[in-house]
Amino acid sequence: MRYQTEPAHRHGQIGGTAIVLANLGTPDAPTAAAVRPYLKEFLSDPRVVEIPKAVWWFILNGVILPFRSKASAKKYASIWSPDGSPLLVHTVRQASLLQGSLGERGHRVKVVPAMRYGKPALPAVLKALKEEGFGRILLLPAYPQYSGTTTASMWDAVFSHYATVRNIPELRFVRNYHDDPGYIEALRQSVLRHWEVDGRGEKLVMSFHGVPKRTLMLGDPYHCECHKTARLLATALGLSDDQYLVTFQSRFGKAEWLQPYTAPTLQRLAKEGVKRVDVMCPGFTSDCLETLEEIDMEVKSDFLTHGGAEYRYIPCLNESPAWIAALAGIAERHLQGWPTQEAGAELAHRRGDAEIGAARAQAMGAPR
Numbered sequence: 001m002r003y004q005t006e007p008a009h010r011h012g013q014i015g016g017t018a019i020v021l022a023n024l025g026t027p028d029a030p031t032a033a034a035v036r037p038y039l040k041e042f043l044s045d046p047r048v049v050e051i052p053k054a055v056w057w058f059i060l061n062g063v064i065l066p067f068r069s070k071a072s073a074k075k076y077a078s079i080w081s082p083d084g085s086p087l088l089v090h091t092v093r094q095a096s097l098l099q100g101s102l103g104e105r106g107h108r109v110k111v112v113p114a115m116r117y118g119k120p121a122l123p124a125v126l127k128a129l130k131e132e133g134f135g136r137i138l139l140l141p142a143y144p145q146y147s148g149t150t151t152a153s154m155w156d157a158v159f160s161h162y163a164t165v166r167n168i169p170e171l172r173f174v175r176n177y178h179d180d181p182g183y184i185e186a187l188r189q190s191v192l193r194h195w196e197v198d199g200r201g202e203k204l205v206m207s208f209h210g211v212p213k214r215t216l217m218l219g220d221p222y223h224c225e226c227h228k229t230a231r232l233l234a235t236a237l238g239l240s241d242d243q244y245l246v247t248f249q250s251r252f253g254k255a256e257w258l259q260p261y262t263a264p265t266l267q268r269l270a271k272e273g274v275k276r277v278d279v280m281c282p283g284f285t286s287d288c289l290e291t292l293e294e295i296d297m298e299v300k301s302d303f304l305t306h307g308g309a310e311y312r313y314i315p316c317l318n319e320s321p322a323w324i325a326a327l328a329g330i331a332e333r334h335l336q337g338w339p340t341q342e343a344g345a346e347l348a349h350r351r352g353d354a355e356i357g358a359a360r361a362q363a364m365g366a367p368r
């Protein structure tokens with residue numbers, strides 16, 4: 001059948017509102033066997049790798065997967081926590097804290113974590129929400145900066161899931177929040193806390209995940225949004241232009257990516273005599289492989305072996321109260337008009353649905 005079987009219609013229930021806190025995804029285990037299918041799903045996404053399908057199939061299956069699965073698994077093993085992949089652990093906790101914070105603000109919503117690649121898979125999460133009867137869904141990406149490679153890819157997955165559904169819930173999408181005052185304030189507080197505890201470096205390096213430079217030339221706003229986040233944070237911290245740098249990390253493949261690259265920039269700083277740096281990753285809202293291994297291990301050791309003396313990594317926002325409050329503020333803005341708060345409005349909605357349910361039952365010849 002072209003469309004999935006609809007769950008039994010429940011009279012008198014339109015269902016509530018759910019927020020899907022969606023992140024990139026991560027393997028199930030730090031082993032080559034688990035990393036391989038995750039990388040395959042990730043790197044087969046045409047939003048992520050824009051090379052003609054047939055050509056890419058040979059490169060991916062013949063070269064990348066056999067080698068990278070093993071190499072990446074080793075890296076994952078170095079950051080794996082007792083509870084699992086840090087990215088998943090943080091996203092699960094954030095979802096639960098966000099639901100609590102919205103509850104304190106009077107919103108009756110369910111918040112669930114989901115992943116674009118790996119598990120909990122976005123389509124499975126959307127399907128479960130439908131079975132539980134949720135009639136309104138807000139998609140909240142864990143990415144503050146919009147990029148076709150991440151945000152739009154998540155939307156693709158949502159659209160293609162609902163292309164198989166007859167009765168689609170009401171949907172809303174958060175596009176970005178790179179300049180949200182709550183997000184910038186959470187970042188500011190995390191830097192200030194770090195300076196208070198560990199002292200202050202000569203430079204603050206803000207390292208964002210890179211994307212191919214070509215995507216910028218073709219109209220992806222990601223680069224500008226990263227720079228805007230950095231500028232707003234620097235202003236909030238009172239930093240002058242020579243006190244901070246914006247760099248791009250995690251280059252993948254041979255093509256040019258957004259510059260300047262993080263690792264060579266830190267090597268240069270060390271060679272130029274900068275002794276002490278603070279490094280943060282404002283585009284990642286949860287610590288993960290790219291921050292814990294690449295930034296806090298690899299790039300750190302680069303800086304130190306090139307003459308640097310102190311390299312301090314500032315953790316991601318993770319479960320910081322200011323970040324959870326910011327997320328609640330962002331969600332609240334996008335929930336406007338949905339009856340999450342007023343008991344009366346919710347009841348009216350349900351009453352309306354009960355009437356529809358009764359009429360439908362009658363039309364289908366069922367006893368009322």
Ligand SMILES: C=CC1=C(C)c2cc3[nH]c(cc4nc(cc5[nH]c(cc1n2)c(C)c5CCC(=O)O)C(CCC(=O)O)=C4C)c(C)c3C=C
Pocket residue numbers: 024025026027039042047048049068072085087143147149150209210211212250252283284287288289290
């Ligand atoms: C924060 C935004 C991200 C953008 C933009 C992004 C683009 C992008 N990534 C790759 C390739 C890889 N990324 C990998 C891991 C990874 N990437 C992000 C975020 C963004 N990626 C996160 C949060 C993570 C960590 C996941 C985790 O499990 O902790 C990986 C896998 C790891 C590895 O093998 O190195 C790849 C590959 C491309 C090609 C791309 C843009 C085109």
Ligand SMILES: [Fe+2]
Pocket residue numbers: 209250
């Ligand atoms: Fe990535």
Ligand SMILES: [Fe+2]
Pocket residue numbers: 223224227
């Ligand atoms: Fe730009």
